[in-house]
Amino acid sequence: MSKEEPRIGVYICHCGTNIAGVVEVEDVAKYAATLPNVVVAKNYLYMCSSPAQAMIKEDIEKHKLNRVVVASCSPRMHELTFRKACEDGGLNPYLFEMTNIREQCSWVHSGEPKRATKKAKDLIRMSIARARLLEPLEKREVNVTSRVLIVGAGVSGIGAALDLAERGFDIYLVEKMPYVGGRVAQLSKLFPTDELALDVLNPLVQAVASHSKIQLLANSEISAVEGYIGNFKAKITVRPRYVTENCDACGECEITCPVEVPNQFDYGLSQRRAIYLPFPDAMPKRYLVDNNSCTRCGTCVEACQKKAINLEEQPREIEVDVGTIIVATGHDLYEPQDGEYGYKSCKNVITQLQLERLLSENGPTNGQLTLDNSTPKRVVFISCVGARQEPGIYKPLKTDQKLNRYCSRVCCMVGLKNAIEIKRRCPDAQVFYLYRDIRSFGRGHEEYYMKAGERGVVFIRYRPEEPPVVSNNPEGTIVTAYDVLSGETLAISADVVVLNVSMVPSTSASDVQSVLRIPMGADGFFQEAHAKLRPLETPLDGIYLAGTAHGPKDITDSSVMGSAAAAKAAILLAKGKVELEPTVAYVDLTKCDGCAMCVEPCTTKAITIEEYKEKGTIKKRAAVNDALCKGCGACAATCPPKCIYVKHFTLDQISAMINAALAK
């Protein structure tokens, strides 16, 4: 607490003619000089210029100033500039106050110079009233733990992990599935190169599994996270596989298991046993038991030569300390409603991802494109299923269905890829592609679209107001569509209908949100701090986003975002320290009676009630955790005795400004 008399330096900026053209700056400076505690009052052409800043530093020393007020542009423009100038001049930067007489005065009152000048004087009087009550504040520095927690081991999480590990940082890579690789592991080929997905993925997966700096925790989830940037404490639950490291993936257990359940890796197109390996290339290459379907018959235990099965295994909880967190939790696929475009109501209507599985060598048909034991002669693709659902135009089959208004970005290219692939495998097959628009925006994508046309894919454009209708017919499935470009209604008998489904937020996203408290957008994907300028950060400092957790995107963009998030995380780790803003809540312990009104409004749970002893009685008072406090002031506004306030925005300071506004 500074007890010395305030000695205030006031500087009025002309800002060329931006301010001086409307406000009589000399008059205002003269007025400021008459106010109590003002020792120096000057006006100057450009206060942000080097000579002007030098003048401030000189005056601080010469006139022993302990407060500085600059009346110029918006503090959002130059507050940091002038704070730095004060700091260089030996004055605590929080003893600086700025008055906005440009954006909020001269620029909006250019037709009323007399009134604008009076307003400028009022605003400066208010600033000076506040300045008198300002206190010096120190930024706190805390250490940054040199480890990163990456939630999600899909292509973006893996990319981030490898980049950071290569830089020498320790990584905890947590993956909820029993294997790493995410959704790419379920694809057959990638656009526009037509490489095999697993050829691209496997090297990355091997690298992540063998890197000494990466601790991989598959079949695991984060259950709790506490702390703040640089100092997070995370609890991870490692779910039991019931199979030990002795497993050599021989598969004997699987053969003997009597239980069969739908195989989700194949999107329900095949069955698997209760003890299973997710897919042949799965890493970790170890079988696991699905606790939900296992009957505990013990047949697999008997069959296992390596004695690797332990049905009594318990979940483990690990606690880790990390400096930053990257959220790369991926996406799910849109499940069409029963009956939507004939899904589950008509024969051979499948989703794009089910088609991927049929085309994959490790899929339910070993890569043979057959449905009902026959190769399709006519395939119809329908685009924009589960995306671009406009209220009033899209007719949901269920009244409470949440509409996905967004475009899912990648489906066009996936559809084109598979259309070309079908033509490649079955040159005599007819392929119809029913679309609203074709979005082939990336590198090589437009050429790819042309290729589809050259290969004989027939493109039919439909309107969202008249979507294709898929119906059952004695001969099979019929797709009826109004072709916008020819004006004709076509009825196509289809052997297979492929629905181009959208990416939707992962079902685990809400769990992740409740643990991390990062916001979701209206579409359900995680929200970035600023769409243009801060696309990798969340509003919570130290927590970054990567991949499809942030929204639909292809593998290229997911990889880029993974590397970018890693770079962001690395900045912090490389610095080793982080500065916390000192404008946090503060309790006047002489007045606090522990009523706890301030506790509930605090969104970051920074306030607790502590007990203490005074003259033999137990009393209560509020205590603020500086590191968790964001300085929002919700507590200050609820305090009946007005004894908790945000430093640099105290109730006294604000009151003084209001009184000064009222003064003549």
Added chain:
Amino acid sequence: MQESEPEPLIVAFCCNWCAYAGADLAGTSRISYPTNVRIIRLMCSGMVHPALVMDGLMKGVDGVLIAGCHPGDCHYTDGNLKTERRVEALMVMMEDMGIERERLRLEWVSSSEGEKFGRIIREMTEQIRKLGPSPFKSG
């Protein structure tokens, strides 16, 4: 405008992230509005203690504007929603004290709504002018 007629004084609490930026944008866009408003910058509209508003009104401030982020956009998640509830309580208090409800106004102004900010100030100044000086104005 007669020079002898006192100009209404409107104090505006604007949140740093949205409303204050919106007011700045009004300036950058050279939008005009009356000179009656005095803006106080806070980190969040949720920082406004009801006592500040009541004190101000009872000391003779003719109108109070609280401007924050749109619901869902609050930099501190839900500070603005707390403001909304407080304003409701304030309106009741004001009625009890015989202060017209129109003297307190709560608005959501995003950082891109410079036009909106100007319009709010124009509307509110006119409205407060019609209401006349605060019943607590010292003579």
